[in-house]
Amino acid sequence: MRCRCGRKAIYYRRQSGQYLCGICFSKSIESKFRSTIRKYALVSRGDNIVIGLSGGKDSTVLLYLLHNLQKRRPFTVEALIIDEGIAGYRDKTIKVAEKTCQLLGIDYHIFSFAEEFGITLDDIEPDVSHCSYCGVFRRYLLNKKSRELTFEKLAVGLNLDDEVQSILMNLLRGDLFRFGRTGPYYRKKSKFVPRIKPLREISEKEIMLYAVVNHIEVDHSVCPYASEAFRGDIRTFLDEMESKRPTTKYALLRSYDRLFPYLQEQLTYDVSLCEQCGEPSIDTLCKTCTMLEKISVKREHSTNK
């Protein structure tokens, strides 16, 4: 099959019925990235942006795309790398992340759970899953460090699959407050660095394909704790639906985005500051401090035994 430009096609986009060559495919991804940025005014001239970089495909591709966008409009980009302390996994991805930053001339900062919380993810003995601790601690550090380093926006590599998985997970859990916070933009709140998600309309498959076609080095490892996550079941369900009915994921995101302004109006919550650490929280103690206390109690119990 041939692409519309006459070159040999390498990809069939089932959602639109298009056959694309590597060049036209890459251009379509870059165009989608820019149109998402324009639609929600995610990047402005002179912005000081930091990207949460892991070395995996999503954040690495996002770094490349933002780096290229700098040629069109002036803004600064640096990277924030979080080391959760997952032996045999994160150490590998951090090396790829550092290499990418050095290649593109991007400044980066590394922070670890061990230094910031006194514990690695491997050392935690969770009640349910490691992922619940990891998500809370990671978001906490990304926000806190972005703010302390005076960045105005935090870019994250969440893709279409991540977004629709979160929407469905929060709905199935009955967690309406989180359900109302998966939108394309955020209202400014005290001590919160606004997160931007320029890849949220691009599928995981197309991001990986973009990395492969453009010879971008990414780490392909799967987190050893990923199988514990509820997300895996939702991912399988959505992939099967998408295979049977292409555009399922995009239609779900579109439906959610239309609801989002109403959800924001209805599902409001007051943000105060955590009594212990001073970071933003909806309770007297933030989720991170609550979890750290729980870990500390557990450790005391096990040493007393």
Add this chain to the structure above:
Amino acid sequence: MKLNLVVRRTNLVQEGETIEEILKKCGYTIESVILLKKGKVVLEEDILDEDTIEVMPVASGG
């Protein structure tokens, strides 16, 4: 993780089966993988009998 899939008539693969059907037997959907032939991305319809195809799952990270 990468998986090499040799497309040939075995007990697993029956004559006339599509790549999508073969992938399903291996636990993948067409949406969850990229297919590579000799290191290059390839369309399903360009895969021939006896080809060795590298199946690259797109899910990685956490």
